[in-house]
Amino acid sequence: MHRPRREMIAETRAKLIAAARHAFGTVGYAEASMDDFTASAGLTRGALYHHFGDKKGLLQAVIREIDAEMSARLKVVSARADNLWQGFVDECTAYIEMALEPEIQRIVLRDGPAVLGDPSQWPSQNECIHSMAESIRRLSDEGTIVAVDVEAAARLISGASLHAAQWIANSDDPKATSKKAVKAFNVLLEGLLKRPGGPQDRMRALSGMH
Amino acid sequence: MHRPRREMIAETRAKLIAAARHAFGTVGYAEASMDDFTASAGLTRGALYHHFGDKKGLLQAVIREIDAEMSARLKVVSARADNLWQGFVDECTAYIEMALEPEIQRIVLRDGPAVLGDPSQWPSQNECIHSMAESIRRLSDEGTIVAVDVEAAARLISGASLHAAQWIANSDDPKATSKKAVKAFNVLLEGLLKRPGGPQDRMRALSGMH
DNA sequence: TCAATTGGCATACGGAGCGTATGTTGATAG
DNA sequence: CTATCAACATACGCTCCGTATGCCAATTGA
Known part of the structure; x- marks a missing residue:
């Protein structure tokens, strides 16, 4: 001993x-x-x-550990796909599925923000976002998706994913809710894809937002 | 007296x-x-x-009050627009701007979920979501956007909006961050719009998600 | 090898906050 | 006019947190 x-x-x-x-x-x-x-x-x-x-310091350490695991899982998922877009899709899927886990939902998504402040300021959480942003950047370089600020896109998508996951997890019929959420998520993500017919100089959706 | x-x-x-x-x-x-x-x-x-x-009961009452105000503001905004799509866009804008207010951010977006559980289960929050869902339903009836589950779309969009707002509010340069977020948000929302050229039987973005 | 010292962790103490049980007052009903 | 009950205040005990202090073992230096 x-x-x-x-x-x-x-x-x-x-x-x-x-x-x-x-x-x-x-x-x-x-x-x-x-x-x-x-x-x-x-x-x-x-x-x-x-x-x-103190207690908050311990929570930080716990979240750091969980986030490292999440980040590692995302990296594995996106790396084993055949192409970049599929890898990105798989990553989103994995993100939603992770957010369905009670431990992640409670500690990282609910208590964490309340105790430690906005997650976008955590060095740990940024690791996860960064992983998704990197995927988006590669898609952009590849020419699959339209030009867009990668971090902004990553944060929007993760925000939608997380809320969708919480909605699914707490719904009466998670299976049916999941189907509906994924379908709608699908539609939104299509906004990222380049239009096959030409430049997208159509009506900009949010032109009214200053 | x-x-x-x-x-x-x-x-x-x-x-x-x-x-x-x-x-x-x-x-x-x-x-x-x-x-x-x-x-x-x-x-x-x-x-x-x-x-x-108890203390939680009081928090519920506070959130109910704030949410009623938010819902009323959203209704006003969407009602005074010239057309449905613009009204919806304005509603999204208002939603993001409300989420920028510190009181709403702290009470409704951070402490509320931690203390009262997932917001998608609150009767109050559902009022706000319902307001956005109603706008989407009208757009769908009108034929402006593709067929999609209205509640799912509303939740995804609100999720993205809220996270975007928190990101903006806590960023070093809120002005610049806001521009980037709105532009990316714009791109995603375009996924909702019907393609002018024909049916959207193109590659479904998330076909890999069961 | 043997102090001396330092770091790792436990114990002890004081204060703050919450929930409940009980008390008090003033308005309303009959 | 009185009895009752709602609307609050007061008082008590409990739990929990943070800090100050104490102890022990392991490392260090000679």
Whole structure:
């Protein structure tokens, strides 16, 4: 026994993050008692404050971990597709499906923003957005889609995806709701595709917005 | 003096809602002390518990009030446009602009979902969505846009709008960010418009999503 | 090898906030 | 006119959080 010090410390941090992640994901951030979930990890609040400063710091660490997993999953999905557009579509699909998971929905999509502020300011969340933005950039370079600010497009699409996912997850008939959402999402995404017949100098949809 | 009883009661409720709305909108729900903001209204927590049950109940009432205002504003905006499409565009614009207001952003978009759960389940929020869905339905009847589930489209668009608004509000250069967001939003909305040349039997964007 | 020191974590204490139980007052009904 | 009940205020106990303090083990330097 008597493993190296560094390992014990890392294990303590990992246990705290795991316990907090479980508590936050089930009962929610506000209802999660620090005394309770530190005890469930065989520790006390002393360890928590030492490593993470406070409850919000621990939430940050939890979200960082989840977001890293999400980002990795997105990268895998988009990389294994045959072509860029299909990879992008798969990425969107994966994004929606991840947002359906209760743990992600509660911690990242609901409690996170309330406690840590707007997600667009998180370094972690930006990683996910960046992954989608990169896909869009490649599509743009390839000439498949129209010229558009990649970050803006990525944020709009992720916003639509996340709301769609929450709607689906909480609907009475998730299966049917999913079908409707995907179909409508489909229609919107078509706006990105270049028109086959020529330049799109048609009526600009939101020309009225200053 | 000695105004009717009902009026006094209604005034008490209104004062509590107003005080809570201010507190929630500035320091946030979690940091708002019930003792503090009830006192600022010249009352105590006794009145709060009597009228609203608990802190969450009061938040519900606050959100209901804000949402009613939002819904009314949307109705006005869409009604005064020359045509349906322009009215819809104006409605989207108004939606984004409302989401830029700090009070709405904090109470309705961040704290609300964390405390009360997914907004798609709120009777109030559904009012706003319903307003947008109604506009889309009329556009669909009119033949301006493609056939699409109106609620799904409304939710996707509102999701994109809200995220865009949060991104804009928290960006370093809101003016520039707004331009980029609106332009991308524009592109996506074009997916809704019927193609002038014929039926849209082209590649379906998300055919890969089950 | 043996202090000395430092970091990792637990314990103890004080304060704040929330929910409930109870009290008080004033208006309305009969 | 009185009895009742609604509309609030007060009081109490509990839980939870943050900080200050204490202890122990592991590392460091000679």
